[in-house]
Amino acid sequence: MTTTEPALRHRKLVTEIPGPASRELQARRAGVVAAGVSSVLPVYVASAEGGLLTDVDGNTLIDFGSGIAVTNVGHNVPAVVDRVREQVGKFTHTCFMIAPYEGYIEVCEALAELTPGDHEKRSVLFNSGAEAVENAVKIARVATGRQAVVVFDHAYHGRTNLTMALTAKSVPYKHGFGPFAPEVYRVPGSYPFRDGLSGAEAAAVAIDRIEKQIGGDQVAAVVIEPIQGEGGFIEPAPGFLPALSAWCTANGVVFVADEVQTGFCRTGEWFASSHEDVVPDLIATAKGIAGGLPLAAVTGRAELVDAVPAGGLGGTYGGNPVACAAALGSIETMRTQNLAESARRIHDIVVPRLRALAERTGVIGDVRGRGAMLAAEFVKPGTNEPDAALTSRVAKACHAAGVVVLTCGTYGNIVRLLPPLSLSDELLDEGLSVLEHAVLTEVSL
Known part of the structure; x- marks a missing residue:
């Protein structure tokens, strides 16, 4: 090893x-x-x-x-440390929206290569997992012209206002912080230890709830962690994720995989969606991407991401050059080791x-x-x-x-x-x- x-x-x-x-x-x-x-x-x-x-x-x-x-x-990894030191010695910030730089492009090229699917992809970089998830929802709403977002029991997606609405657990994440963003709907997921359902059965319950209470033609996005993190490391029963993904495709719904905690080799694949050959329309990443520096991304189908007009995505620190350097060192380490x-x-x-x-x-x-x-x-x-x-x-x-x-x-x-x-x-x-x-x-x- x-x-x-x-x-x-x-x-x-x-x-x-x-x-x-x-x-x-x-x-x-x-x-x-x-x-x-x-x-x-x-x-x-x-x-x-x-x-x-x-x-x-x-x-x-x-x-x-x-x-x-x-x-x-790991901590203090040479490839990460060396790249960060080199970048700090050159410049620490210009804002990619003002004066861009190569490191941002290199990270997006790596994401296009590593994330599931061989379709044409686009990426946009942010600072945190919550930012990535929130922007994935923004992209899905613009691309579909719909508003409703479906999430699941036991989900955790972040601490911003929208991602608190997406998150299931009240204390400590949501209690007292409302009102929350509207048009968010929660349905049962797959929790084999507690529900005893097969993946197909659990998916049928979730899809039935969506169709009866929301309507498939009203849903912009289904947002799901391939393995739920804060909610309990809940691994859905086999077949659950593919069934949801297939329903999304059939109904023009954007399937968003929140791989903030599962991504970058953590589950034994580069991304957890790949365990069942699920190809998300959009994938939100953060955490393991940059060896400890703040960086996050939304990567997805070019026609979806590019539906947002110029100026609609971004942020002052998103894709900071030092964080991009760390990400390239981290990805290099994951590959070589x-x-x-x-x-x-x-x-x-x-x-x-x-x-x-x-x-x-x-x-x-x-x-x-x-x-x-x-x-x-x-x-x-x-x-x-x-x-x-x-x-x-x-x-x-x-x-x-x-x-x-x-x-x-x-x-x-x-x-x-x-x-x-x-x-x-x-x-x-x-x-x-x-x-x-x-x-x-x-x-x-």
């Missing part, structure tokens, strides 16, 4: 978590940072390399979060261990995901009832032992694993051992 882990680096705890220097920074933060900005654990990072984070107290933690699927290539294959190898190591842990403890109702986008859904023994309290305790125990894991899910009962795709087998094994020990300890209490 190709790895960027430096020699002789490993998890190391020299203080409690968080240590005194992190606690001091946390106290300073309380006086100046908005309370509405939360952090998973109050450990302040001083440096990072490969799949390791070193905090201001000298503790080194294994990173199973990747900044929420951002540092797919074959990180899609690395993601599949991570899957083959992690899933059997999580399933064995589920069998041993009886508190994990489902183990799911693709590649290095994996989840364990915690339930009360003998039931499907979510156990958010146990989930929280397990995550905190991992943090205290020096492994960064994240939780998610509509019910708050999912531990999700998003390690860098370049993570060494040794660090992966060590991190999984910490997780296993945390579960066994918390279950025995």
Whole structure:
């Protein structure tokens, strides 16, 4: 397995978590940072390399979060760092809408090559996943002349006004922030662990709801995550996505794949849509595209994207030259190190261990995901009832032992694993051992 882990680096705890220097920074933060900005654990990072984070107290933690699927290539990767340094030395900003530059074009060329489908494509670059999703909706509405947008239960699409409307979960993402953008309609998705439906059956339910309550000829876009992220790493049953895509094509609806969290080799393919040979009309990307720098994109059929007149798309920082340089270095790393294959190898190591842990403890109702986008859904023994309290305790125990894991899910009962795709087998094994020990300890209490 190709790895960027430096020699002789490993998890190391020299203080409690968080240590005194992190606690001091946390106290300073309380006086100046908005309370509405939360952090998973109050450990302040001083440096990072490969799949390791070193905090201001000298503790080194294994990173199973990747900044929420951002540092797919790992931290401090030479191809990214070198390209960024070179670009910073030339210029940091002109605004592509004022005086353009080659890096923006190069990123769009790479996206045209890498995203699913061999049709003619166009891309536009932004800063965040929410921006990308919002602009995909704008494009779909202009191209179709329709207004309605269909989204799904458990969806997460962002924190702007429109993307909050697209997002399903209220607390903490939506509560108190309304009113939200209109003409957004929510239908059931596919959640095999909880609905027990095949992909075809779940798609039939969703399509029936759309046709009866909205009307296919009124829908501009269906927006969906090929694997839902914040909603619980929910992988739809086979056949669900192809059936939706086929319905969209038959009804002149734009099929938008939100691959913000699933994209760039995370699931074992460059994009998760490819697992079932689904070719989105528009694909929204961000997170893993640029090795940690803010960049996002909408890529899609040329006739759709070009339906928006000049000046209708863009933004001051969209496609910033430094972020574009980072993206080109990140894509180069994914190619040369074959990180899609690395993601599949991570899957083959992690899933059997999580399933064995589920069998041993009886508190994990489902183990799911693709590649290095994996989840364990915690339930009360003998039931499907979510156990958010146990989930929280397990995550905190991992943090205290020096492994960064994240939780998610509509019910708050999912531990999700998003390690860098370049993570060494040794660090992966060590991190999984910490997780296993945390579960066994918390279950025995």
